[in-house]
Amino acid sequence: xxxxxxxxxxxxxxxxxxxxxxxxxxxxxxxxxxxxxxxxxxxxxxxxxxxxxxxxxxxxxxxxxxxxxxxxxxxxxxxxxxxxxxxxxxxxxxxxxxxxxxxxxxxxxxxxxxxxxxxxxxxxxxxxxxxxxxxxxxxxxxxxxxxxxxxxxxxxxxxxxxxxxxxxxxxxxxxxxxxxxxxxxxxxxxxxxxxxxxxxxxxxxxxxxxxxxxxx
Numbered sequence: 001x002x003x004x005x006x007x008x009x010x011x012x013x014x015x016x017x018x019x020x021x022x023x024x025x026x027x028x029x030x031x032x033x034x035x036x037x038x039x040x041x042x043x044x045x046x047x048x049x050x051x052x053x054x055x056x057x058x059x060x061x062x063x064x065x066x067x068x069x070x071x072x073x074x075x076x077x078x079x080x081x082x083x084x085x086x087x088x089x090x091x092x093x094x095x096x097x098x099x100x101x102x103x104x105x106x107x108x109x110x111x112x113x114x115x116x117x118x119x120x121x122x123x124x125x126x127x128x129x130x131x132x133x134x135x136x137x138x139x140x141x142x143x144x145x146x147x148x149x150x151x152x153x154x155x156x157x158x159x160x161x162x163x164x165x166x167x168x169x170x171x172x173x174x175x176x177x178x179x180x181x182x183x184x185x186x187x188x189x190x191x192x193x194x195x196x197x198x199x200x201x202x203x204x205x206x207x208x209x210x211x212x213x214x215x216x
Contacts, residue, residue: 019084019094020095021062021084022062024057024059026056027055027056027215027216028053028214029051029052029053029213030052030193030212031051032050032052032210032211033048033209034209035047036207047070050066051067052067060084061082062082063079064080065077065080066079066101075103076103077101079099079100080110092116093117095113096113097112099111103135106138108135110135111133111136112131112134114130115129124154125153126151127149127151128151129149130148130149132145132146141171143169144168145168147164148166149163149164157184159182160183161179161180161193161195163181164177165177165179172202174202176203178197178198178200179196180195183211189215190214190215192212193210193212194209194210194211195209195211196208
């Protein structure tokens with residue numbers, strides 16, 4: 001139980017709690033903007049924004065909303081429900097997720113599975129999370145996405161996130177991106193994230209990321 005409390009305290013301001021459920025009655029909202037490093041920072045074009053929200057429903061159920069779009073359109077609107085899986089007494093936790101909504105104005109289903117575990121690196125507490133989901137649109141067109149995140153807490157109110165984002169679309173080659181970021185507290189329940197996203201396979205653009213997180 002103590003270990004779970006420590007992990008949840010680390011995840012309290014994380015953009016997604018992954019396999020760990022939100023505590024009953026608590027909510028989390030993040031707003032993130034990514035801008036092209038070469039052009040978007042100077043003229044504001046080429047940007048992509050997301051709004052992500054989770055709410056603890058009790059009985060270890062987490063209800064969520066995932067919205068995304070560019071300066072012209074909302075291209076993603078997915079509501080989802082996540083619940084834990086009992087898979088033995090190992091060091092990690094597992095969860096299932098099921099979402100539905102629209103992507104690029106097409107109806108989409110988004111089933112997924114998540115794994116997480118706490119760890120330590122030197123004197124720093126942290127966690128490892130693996131989130132995998134299949135986004136399925138009309139005609140079984142879609143993408144299989146997997147994010148692997150290493151989170152570390154060097155000191156109170158500060159977090160380092162190292163994330164590998166991968167995808168295997170049904171209509172084009174697979175891709176991979178690196179997305180490191182640094183998160184620090186603006187107040188008791190607010191955090192600011194500053195990071196970079198860089199394509200390493202099939203993608204070459206570099207984006208700078210700003211995010212504001214709020215828990216209540």
